[in-house]
Amino acid sequence: xxxxxxxxxxxxxxxxxxxxxxxxxxxxxxxxxxxxxxxxxxxxxxxxxxxxxxxxxxxxxxxxxxxxxxxxxxxxxxxxxxxxxxxxxxxxxxxxxxxxxxxxxxxxxxxxxxxxxxxxxxxxxxxxxxxxxxxxxxxxxxxxxxxxxxxxxxxxxxxxxxxxxxxxxxxxxxxxxxxxxxxxxxxxxxxxxxxxxxxxxxxxxxxxxxxxxxxxxxxxxxxxxxxxxxxxxxxxxxxxxxxxxxxxxxxxxxxxxxxxxxxxxxxxxxxxxxxxxxxxxxxxxxxxxxxxxxxxxxxxxxxxxxxxxxxxxxxxxxxxxxxxxxxxxxxxxxxxxxxxxxxxxxxxxxxxxxxxxxxxxxxxxxxxxxxxxxxxxxxxxxxxxxxxxxxxxxxxxxxxxxxxxxxxxxxxxx
Amino acid sequence: xxxxxxxxxxxxxxxxxxxxxxxxxxxxxxxxxxxxxxxxxxxxxxxxxxxxxxxxxxxxxxxxxxxxxxxxxxxxxxxxxxxxxxxxxxxxxxxxxxxxxxxxxxxxxxxxxxxxxxxxxxxxxxxxxxxxxxxxxxxxxxxxxxxxxxxxxxxxxxxxxxxxxxxxxxxxxxxxxxxxxxxxxxxxxxxxxxxxxxxxxxxxxxxxxxxxxxxxxxxxxxxxxxxxxxxxxxxxxxxxxxxxxxxxxxxxxxxxxxxxxxxxxxxxxxxxxxxxxxxxxxxxxxxxxxxxxxxxxxxxxxxxxxxxxxxxxxxxxxxxxxxxxxxxxxxxxxxxxxxxxxxxxxxxxxxxxxxxxxxxxxxxxxxxxxxxxxxxxxxxxxxxxxxxxxxxxxxxxxxxxxxxxxxxxxxxxx
Numbered sequence: 001x002x003x004x005x006x007x008x009x010x011x012x013x014x015x016x017x018x019x020x021x022x023x024x025x026x027x028x029x030x031x032x033x034x035x036x037x038x039x040x041x042x043x044x045x046x047x048x049x050x051x052x053x054x055x056x057x058x059x060x061x062x063x064x065x066x067x068x069x070x071x072x073x074x075x076x077x078x079x080x081x082x083x084x085x086x087x088x089x090x091x092x093x094x095x096x097x098x099x100x101x102x103x104x105x106x107x108x109x110x111x112x113x114x115x116x117x118x119x120x121x122x123x124x125x126x127x128x129x130x131x132x133x134x135x136x137x138x139x140x141x142x143x144x145x146x147x148x149x150x151x152x153x154x155x156x157x158x159x160x161x162x163x164x165x166x167x168x169x170x171x172x173x174x175x176x177x178x179x180x181x182x183x184x185x186x187x188x189x190x191x192x193x194x195x196x197x198x199x200x201x202x203x204x205x206x207x208x209x210x211x212x213x214x215x216x217x218x219x220x221x222x223x224x225x226x227x228x229x230x231x232x233x234x235x236x237x238x239x240x241x242x243x244x245x246x247x248x249x250x251x252x253x254x255x256x257x258x259x260x261x262x263x264x265x266x267x268x269x270x271x272x273x274x275x276x277x278x279x280x281x282x283x284x285x286x287x288x289x290x291x292x293x294x295x296x297x298x299x300x301x302x303x304x305x306x307x308x309x310x311x312x313x314x315x316x317x318x319x320x321x322x323x324x325x326x327x328x329x330x331x332x333x334x335x336x337x338x339x340x341x342x343x344x345x346x347x348x349x350x351x352x353x354x355x356x357x358x359x360x361x362x363x364x365x366x367x368x369x370x371x372x373x374x375x376x377x378x379x380x381x382x383x384x385x386x387x388x389x390x391x392x393x394x395x396x397x398x399x400x401x402x403x404x405x406x407x408x409x410x411x412x413x414x
Numbered sequence: 415x416x417x418x419x420x421x422x423x424x425x426x427x428x429x430x431x432x433x434x435x436x437x438x439x440x441x442x443x444x445x446x447x448x449x450x451x452x453x454x455x456x457x458x459x460x461x462x463x464x465x466x467x468x469x470x471x472x473x474x475x476x477x478x479x480x481x482x483x484x485x486x487x488x489x490x491x492x493x494x495x496x497x498x499x500x501x502x503x504x505x506x507x508x509x510x511x512x513x514x515x516x517x518x519x520x521x522x523x524x525x526x527x528x529x530x531x532x533x534x535x536x537x538x539x540x541x542x543x544x545x546x547x548x549x550x551x552x553x554x555x556x557x558x559x560x561x562x563x564x565x566x567x568x569x570x571x572x573x574x575x576x577x578x579x580x581x582x583x584x585x586x587x588x589x590x591x592x593x594x595x596x597x598x599x600x601x602x603x604x605x606x607x608x609x610x611x612x613x614x615x616x617x618x619x620x621x622x623x624x625x626x627x628x629x630x631x632x633x634x635x636x637x638x639x640x641x642x643x644x645x646x647x648x649x650x651x652x653x654x655x656x657x658x659x660x661x662x663x664x665x666x667x668x669x670x671x672x673x674x675x676x677x678x679x680x681x682x683x684x685x686x687x688x689x690x691x692x693x694x695x696x697x698x699x700x701x702x703x704x705x706x707x708x709x710x711x712x713x714x715x716x717x718x719x720x721x722x723x724x725x726x727x728x729x730x731x732x733x734x735x736x737x738x739x740x741x742x743x744x745x746x747x748x749x750x751x752x753x754x755x756x757x758x759x760x761x762x763x764x765x766x767x768x769x770x771x772x773x774x775x776x777x778x779x780x781x782x783x784x785x786x787x788x789x790x791x792x793x794x795x796x797x798x799x800x801x802x803x804x805x806x807x808x809x810x811x812x813x814x815x816x817x818x819x820x821x822x823x824x825x826x827x828x
Contacts, residue, residue: 043460195489213490292699304723
């Protein structure tokens with residue numbers, strides 16, 4: 001383990017602890033390191049308080065050999081990262097002529113005098129190395145001390161990201177030279193429960209390389225396969241047979257891999273087939289249309305839809321006859337069928353989806369309880385209607401219904 | 415400090431350290447706690463490894479008196495949060511009849527046998543208290559041990575969030591709220607930029623009790639006023655003059671307070687006035703309808719809408735004449751106007767909203783760049799059209815447009 005990267009990420013900034021901003025650096029840096037076979041074991045965030053930042057360094061240096069810190073390198077009195085590390089390492093801060101020169105040039109290039117407070121940014125921890133910042137005033141710093149590699153990077157993502165890619169990653173690769181590639185593959189399933197899958201993969205989850213682990217998903221099921229090897233190609237070669245086995249066991253439920261989502265896969269399939277889609281939504285109230293149109297380029301296959309929250313809309317824009325609404329009710333197999341067929345006919349699309357149900361919390365009856373949903377999927381030849389019964393929150397009923405509808409649409413395309 | 419909340423958040427899950435998912439819980443929980451005047455000092459994330467989770471608890475219990483843990487409560491062998499805390503506290507895990515009953519009912523309600531492995535979820539740390547989970551199998555747990563309050567919550571956001579709001583926040587308020595009342599008031603503004611506000615409140619943000627702080631908002635601006643006093647009434651009395659001053663300065667932009675959202679405020683106003691709404695969406699593609707129907711009871715005032723992604727839908731369902739689409743284009747003042755009027759007329763509602771624009775990333779031209787949006791709001795007497803130009807991501811364009819539309823609708827009701 002001595003020569004293996006055990007990285008820890010520390011984000012500095014009280015605005016993170018107040019929930020005012022999301023610490024998106026943690027995900028970005030972790031992902032970049034993982035792609036390079038470098039392991040991250042801890043994430044942390046701490047406020048603009050010198051004692052607490054110093055303690056975070058103390059804890060990190062006991063358990064990690066790489067500490068990447070973001071934020072707290074600005075010119076204000078609240079920016080304390082450098083000061084805290086200097087104190088922790090018991091090293092002085094010294095003026096760097098190179099850093100001062102960079103600052104001068106930065107401001108000169110903007111026809112501005114350097115404000116006096118920015119001079120603070122030219123101070124570096126003694127024995128450290130500057131990390132050039134092409135997009136801002138704060139230089140980064142690299143310091144090696146008693147077995148720990150510290151990298152200090154500024155908070156703004158447009159400054160931090162190129163510094164990570166141009167300096168930190170090459171340096172870490174150099175240090176942990178016999179690097180192992182760490183590759184992951186995520187499989188997405190729908191129509192099957194997590195516990196059903198879990199029971200059938202215990203032989204696979206017991207493995208150490210590759211590992212197989214379920215990930216949390218709402219209305220779907222994700223499995224992650226992760227392998228390490230001395231090259232990306234051989235890591236992928238380790239993943240392949242496990243993926244093949246999972247496809248053999250759960251193939252009918254697999255809808256995508258890695259960054260795929262149900263809306264993106266539906267979009268890709270429709271584009272390939274040069275087919276189109278329209279949707280008629282009652283209880284999901286526009287959520288399905290919104291998920292579809294989240295995808296850039298969706299206008300190529302998604303023509304639009306009708307949010308038929310009120311029965312008058314189901315009649316007026318979708319031609320659901322009043323007597324069906326009267327006899328079977330708005331939440332019924334017949335209404336879902338007629339909504340799917342109605343929107344498909346009105347918008348002249350290859351497929352039409354119709355959704356009607358009771359998302360709750362109110363509106364349920366004994367015969368038609370909260371969580372009852374009908375999903376209709378229509379093409380030129382047929383209409384399939386699925387009856388779903390959920391016992392989850394309003395938001396979950398809506399989201400799961402939309403995913404089921406897309407999953408059933410994929411089924412009709414097979 | 416002894417009786418002041420010093421909270422630490424720990425997210426458990428290797429997928430977070432691999433950068434596969436973003437630890438969005440940290441921001442959400444921090445923000446909820448901040449709104450309640452509860453302080454968070456540390457965020458951390460750790461993988462699915464019992465020893466490392468235990469060490470995280472060890473470190474946290476030395477410096478924090480509240481530890482909120484998310485994730486790792488599932489039925490699989492990778493789910494180790496409970497086991498790690500039990501080991502750290504040196505307490506056994508015991509079968510909870512109540513938790514088992516909940517699990518049995520959960521599966522019975524789904525006409526399924528409980529898988530054997532889910533039995534694991536019925537085990538609780540001895541001396542702990544169950545936190546009910548209405549939306550999933552994993553109960554949460556609350557354990558108090560040697561001065562530290564531990565809250566274990568499941569990872570899926572739709573399960574975790576209500577548990578935080580319904581159990582954790584009231585409990586923390588009970589624990590830390592009795593000596594000193596710590597009251598917050600959040601004011602919501604729309605139609606004014608954060609930097610405009612910031613510059614005009616520097617006299618108020620300098621105060622110590624109450625404090626005034628901006629909170630993160632997308633397409634809106636939030637200010638939190640927080641006061642401490644020996645009673646809730648006197649804390650509120652401290653807040654009142656500051657709120658009055660903010661209302662004096664920014665009154666025209668204020669749309670709500672505390673948990674209000676634009677869709678909830680619009681819903682309340684429409685209900686009070688016994689008026690109705692319909693929407694016609696092009697570039698927002700159902701997002702506005704979805705935001706409106708997120709609100710329970712929205713069927714009382716929201717009749718429905720048309721997602722007119724394709725021009726044929728704008729013609730066929732909204733009666734936008736072909737020659738207008740030809741002459742002015744789909745993204746134009748005239749089209750937005752006709753969409754708002756068309757949907758209002760077709761659905762016979764008091765108000766109609768029409769939205770057309772270019773959310774990007776593709777589809778822009780020199781005359782009509784990405785981020786150009788027209789929003790029309792119509793009632794019986796008039797139609798107002800607003801031209802917006804954004805320079806943000808597709809998702810942000812869509813969300814900000816929807817908020818602007820609701821904000822403009824509120825303006826028409828005044």
